[in-house]
Amino acid sequence: MNTLDWTGFEARDVQVNGVTQHLRLSADWDSGRPVLVLLHGFPQTHVMWRRVAQALRPHFRLVLPDLRGYGDSSRLPGTPDHAQASKRAMAADVVAVMDTLGVDRFLLCGHDRGGRVAHRLALDHPARVQRLCVIDIAPTLDMYAATDMAFARAYYHWFHLIQPAPLPETMIGGSALPYLHAKLGGWGAGGLGHIEAGALAEYERCFCRPEAIHSACEDYRASAGIDLEHDRTSRERGERIACDTLVLWGAKGVVQRLFDPLALWRAQCGATVSGWAMDAGHFIPEEGPEATAAELLAFFGKTNP
Template sequence: MSWFQGFDEDIFAVNGTEIFARVGGTRGKPPLLLLHGFPQTHAIWHRVAQELQRDFLLVLPDLRGYGDSQKPQSVADHANYSKREMAADMAALMTMLGHERFFLCGHDRGGRVAHRLALDHAQRVRKLCVLDIAPTLDMYEGTDLAFARSYFHWFLLIQPAPLPEMMIGPNARAWLHVVLGSLGTGGLDFIEPQALAEYERCFCRAESIHAACEDYRASAGIDLEHDRESRARGQQIACDLLVLCGERGVVQRLFDPQALWQAQCSGKVDARAVAAGHLIPEELHQQTAQALRGFFA
């Protein structure tokens, strides 16, 4: 992919699965792990990576179940698609690459993986940034009609297999476009054709659709159990946290990101609204890069 010229790419066997990742930027600079969300791949960072490659050693994986990473067979409680397992993938990947401590940023599902990584592997994360999410448990517990209408895919994808898979599969490309449009500005003009083609290539396959459903089923089940256990123990994010939410996004409109994240973080929380929808790294790549550069400096 021409966007990532000079980046190495490989498949890494970690934590019992295989993770595709690109690694590039400037050797000797601080490592920064960037995690994508649904229904995308690491390609969402292509513009941000161009802006940051002189300042960081960048690691851009596809989460398990997404892109060119492995899509494990599902289990009854969806534990192998839990954010705990996905976070363990990323911790093992960074260990394999020789990075004991690193900066971390996650968008959407990647933000939820990043949240769990910062809890389960607190000593590894120097600073954390999440893009356009509130804590998973708070979002489910705060669900109302407005949220259910706006994030309809949350409640479709958690239905037992194979119902959502059968509904999406025959119209996967059109369904992908509808979801991306609903999360962004209402259209797809801000997504470069090459990136959109990459999302189509990776998502419009039966195993990818099933894996995405398993990700969401885990979030509505075992992930909530893990979150409740962490809160019962008083476990919090120990590092400073930057939260960027789109002004036109659901999280900024229906939740209170500053208050919800501060309640889960013992460090300093800086929550900001930016002039975007949900897909901030693509809508505002320069502003995103500038915010990350300043925060992780």
Template sequence: MFDGFTQRRIETSGATISLRSGGSGPGLLLLHGYPQMHVMWHKIAPALAEHFTVVAADLRGYGDSSKPPTDDRHAPYSKRAMAQDMAEVMAALGIERFMVAGHDRGARVAHRLAQDHRDRVTRLAVLDIAPTHEMYSTTDKEFASAYYHWFFLIQKYDLPERMIGADPKYYLDHKLGHWGKDSAAFPDAVYAEYLRCFSNPETIHASCEDYRAAAGIDLEIDEADMAEKLECPVLALWGAKGFVGRKYDVLESWRKRARHVEGGPIPSGHFLAEEAPAETLAALLEFFRR
């Protein structure tokens, strides 16, 4: 799936990050969403590697990256902690300045990475999200119904962990099918990787901690620098068949957090890079090659 890429594990100050890297040119970090891992980029990473040094990483708690112990505030799974991992990973690879594309949870980490490491992130692409603070502050029945998992996963340990862990395959099938509009988007080998990693009880727990952090400490961190708009260019893409673009004015929501925002819909459901790889690749190349 990643011909020509090298698999690595890099120790950061807070976790061990598993990744694949390949290609040459300017650095481009790819971050995955829930409930997936870096393999979600398999359809477009090789093409991106023709132009960039591509780093496709598993977030802490996901895939084959480590699952650090948590605390009462869920700080080890804050987007700040996850972003710090990625800043250290890129430094370890000798890439001081780089671009970032993130999908879903990875886009939230990418946003915090660009916010906390302004001198290093040169361009940011966020796929199928509005800013976390915007989504929580405008929660209503429509949002809570479509994104019920946000409110399920933040329940106290270990209610969601036990319920998901009772049948992780059923839960994964439901999530991919609920959000995806193209059942052919997930080849057997890719699905098997998702299931292998998500069947790990430590991954289930860590992913719940990710959402618990988003409902608490992440909001506090966002509020502290809400007025400090990003200076780097931002590309916002969303699935034309999905919920985010129907519910939010995505570009306007990002203009509250960044000075230079562009983008538009991709003909897909939630999983842009897998459901509409050609269109997603074209949009990313046009943005990152400027």
């Protein structure tokens, strides 16, 4: 099995908001460099950033959490409104971690579900985010509102995972490993080939257990319910992302094929929005870690400590 390179990072568990937030952060925390938070997506953990993080380590103090419900962070039982898995709750965890670390303002990047957490964090805590990057998503409300046959076929998991418990949990739990491999291999442009054995083993360890599958379903149930309520309220109030934002998406993925991500994000931002398609499928940071790191450095590197 390949050993993952975490040179220059330390693992830590932080207690915030009644949950344990597992994370890795730069070992040279006293360097004074800008702080960059990287948020992962489904069905992964902070491990997805491993190669990007090594490339960015000389330039930033990095914080890589496992979102609540994922990886080695706490998994809470589901509630009727799924508020415990809302993007607002996940964003509040990230802010509480930064408070614990003594960081007031930080740079923020999220892929997939992590991008949706980052979006909510930028709306709920605008003074905390210096710059924002979202990777391979369009705003949740817009994606659901545009649902048609093409989108439902491509993102069938959005509609499967939101079914009442324990139906999807039971269906996935019976074949968790093939399900995980189908997601990791099917959404990327190169199948499972872009994932080293050590990283794949971590995803398998963290996903293929009942409580993890339930937490993932709760994440999606929240997105189809309470998260949409929060998003609608924000739009009704005229709340928009206040910081400069970079949007990256895969040229070989569903977002490219079915949406205009740049236009959709510009409609939700009150600052400058730039972005373009990357030569990848959905898992851009793993399919092209060097290119991803270069884009993030070019965008976030313009901010001084």
